[in-house]
Amino acid sequence: MNENTTARAKRIKRGLDSRVLAFLSYFINGVVALFCLVPFIMVISASFSSEEAIKLNGFSLLPQNFTLEAYSTVFKEPSVILRAYGVTIFLTIFGTVAGLFLQTMTAYVLSRKEFEWRNKFSFFFYFTTLFNGGLVPYFVLMTRYLGLKDNYLALVLPLLFSVYNLLIMKSYIMGIPESLIDAAKIDGCGEFGTMVKVVMPLLKPAMATVGLFIALAYWNDWYNAMLYIGKDEMQPLQYFLYEQVNNIEAYKRLVESMGGGSTAAVSAMSMPTQSLKMALTVVVTGPIILLYPFVQRYFVQGITIGAVKG
Amino acid sequence: MNKNGFLHKLKKYRVFLLMILPAVIYTLVFSYIPMAGIVMAFKKYTYAGGIFNSPWNGLKNFEFFFKSGQAFLVTKNTVLYNLMFIAFNTVLQMTVAILLTEMKNKHFRKISQSVMFLPYFISWVIVSVIAFNLLSYDYGFINGILTKLGLGKINFYTTGALWPFILILFNAWKSVGYGSVMYLAAIMGIDTSIYEAASIDGANVFQRIFKITIPLMMPTVIILLLLSVGGIFRGNFDMFYNLVGKNGTLYNYTDVIDTLTFRALIANNDFGMAAAAGFYQSVLCFITILLVNKLVSVYNKDYSLF
Numbered sequence: 020m021n022e023n024t025t026a027r028a029k030r031i032k033r034g035l036d037s038r039v040l041a042f043l044s045y046f047i048n049g050v051v052a053l054f055c056l057v058p059f060i061m062v063i064s065a066s067f068s069s070e071e072a073i074k075l076n077g078f079s080l081l082p083q084n085f086t087l088e089a090y091s092t093v094f095k096e097p098s099v100i101l102r103a104y105g106v107t108i109f110l111t112i113f114g115t116v117a118g119l120f121l122q123t124m125t126a127y128v129l130s131r132k133e134f135e136w137r138n139k140f141s142f143f144f145y146f147t148t149l150f151n152g153g154l155v156p157y158f159v160l161m162t163r164y165l166g167l168k169d170n171y172l173a174l175v176l177p178l179l180f181s182v183y184n185l186l187i188m189k190s191y192i193m194g195i196p197e198s199l200i201d202a203a204k205i206d207g208c209g210e211f212g213t214m215v216k217v218v219m220p221l222l223k224p225a226m227a228t229v230g231l232f233i234a235l236a237y238w239n240d241w242y243n244a245m246l247y248i249g250k251d252e253m254q255p256l257q258y259f260l261y262e263q264v265n266n267i268e269a270y271k272r273l274v275e276s277m278g279g280g281s282t283a284a285v286s287a288m289s290m291p292t293q294s295l296k297m298a299l300t301v302v303v304t305g306p307i308i309l310l311y312p313f314v315q316r317y318f319v320q321g322i323t324i325g326a327v328k329g
Numbered sequence: 330m331n332k333n334g335f336l337h338k339l340k341k342y343r344v345f346l347l348m349i350l351p352a353v354i355y356t357l358v359f360s361y362i363p364m365a366g367i368v369m370a371f372k373k374y375t376y377a378g379g380i381f382n383s384p385w386n387g388l389k390n391f392e393f394f395f396k397s398g399q400a401f402l403v404t405k406n407t408v409l410y411n412l413m414f415i416a417f418n419t420v421l422q423m424t425v426a427i428l429l430t431e432m433k434n435k436h437f438r439k440i441s442q443s444v445m446f447l448p449y450f451i452s453w454v455i456v457s458v459i460a461f462n463l464l465s466y467d468y469g470f471i472n473g474i475l476t477k478l479g480l481g482k483i484n485f486y487t488t489g490a491l492w493p494f495i496l497i498l499f500n501a502w503k504s505v506g507y508g509s510v511m512y513l514a515a516i517m518g519i520d521t522s523i524y525e526a527a528s529i530d531g532a533n534v535f536q537r538i539f540k541i542t543i544p545l546m547m548p549t550v551i552i553l554l555l556l557s558v559g560g561i562f563r564g565n566f567d568m569f570y571n572l573v574g575k576n577g578t579l580y581n582y583t584d585v586i587d588t589l590t591f592r593a594l595i596a597n598n599d600f601g602m603a604a605a606a607g608f609y610q611s612v613l614c615f616i617t618i619l620l621v622n623k624l625v626s627v628y629n630k631d632y633s634l635f
Binding site: 036037039040041043044045047048049051052054055056058059061062065073074076077078079080121122124125127128129131134135136140143144147149150151152153154155156157158159160163164176177179180185209210211214235238239240241242246257258260261264265293296297300303304307308311312315318319322323 | 338342344345348349351352353355356358359360361362363364365366367369374376379380421424425428429431432433434437440441443444445446447448449450451452453454455457458459461462463465467468469470472473476502505506507510511514533534535538566567571574587590591594595600603604607608610611614615618619
């Protein structure tokens, strides 16, 4: 009887602290998740709101006076934004395929134990993460010595190779049983053939992970475009958005300084500036947001591997 | 022929060497040549002379950089921001990871983890639009709420003192999903029998977390901490430039070494001072990484990087 009550008391006590923890876990993580989601909803809402409503009430959680005006302004001349999309898609596909191949090939060589110089080469690559020349020599190299101003290579090359991805790839390859590689060698495969025919098919999850890391870097890159691209028609998507958002602000300030009387000012007043910015942002963000639930698990894999072997 | 001779090995490894050649050339050109380019910090850069034929300038560039009064400010900002990011992010990401494993409802756990990962996938350009949406003086969501509550509006874009908080929050926002994954992996690696033993001994759930989960996460936490300390002199240029931009009124609170270097180079075309600031940063980074690696190897030899 006595034992029974203490057992029950224990169960009740455990029940209480579990309940408190359960509440905390749902509450705190719920709030954090909400904070992560709500800003996106506000941008989408603003893109569907009328300009007058935004001017009157500011941005809000839900659309005000629902309208597609901002989107019709964005797509009035669809060629501009479609071209930026085209540039980004081209860079992402080309850069990812080339970067993935380069990194896999390098990681394969560095993982082959019979290659006695592999540690020396690993250090050669690794050292670049410890020390670098900084922005200025890199900028001078790109613009003056390689002459890559207004050249798509200036957008491809800086993101092509990363030591972090190389290390992830290497640790995946190290996980492949060596006997498989030896067997391929006995069957008469060369090193390159072994890599393409035996190792790469086994590396599909790794290639997906690293490929997505590279693809995301290309998709989101605006910095290299800011440094090396002057021509409007060569702008990738993110830099296009950056320029547009800044131009809209600059244009608005210019018009305000001219006073309200001129015709330019009147037409600028009727142009949806705030909702336009938000609509542009939605159009630029769109694809990545639609894709991310599908690619997220590969990122999780990659981060976990990266954490184990920094 | 000498079996261990260099030429013999060159021949033996020719396929390996050919396969690794593109990456070696790439790294030489894009990483090692810029390292040699740090001599620019000691030169009076002229376009005609380029990196190697411009005249020497002694320590003038450094003198200019340190006497500008900016050097101390940006160093202090860079270090303080990074320390605050590291502290806040570590606590938040650990909390989120521990609480995620405590969630019994699988769907809720999956959904909240996915939602927290969302900000990681967007560029800082988009984050800057989101920030404007929240912080704008005329239209911002926060000022909208303040007005509705009958309180005065805050002009975020001219109030420098608020920016440490704004930047810490946006930094945490963008990295919470990504960062918590590493801690989740550490928790998943803990042997469940330890928890069973503890619950038989009558430990409550909080004791379980503070006496088992957190101590056993510590190796991961310390390694990640030390790695981020290694980058303490690097500013997150992408974030600072997009959120603060060319807003000079905020520089006292928000300028870091990277943004100063960038402005000196791009806006002022001052190659000498930009190179000096960059050199200063690279050397500080290198020294901290060496120190941190020493600490890591004292803590656990397996984790040291070289």
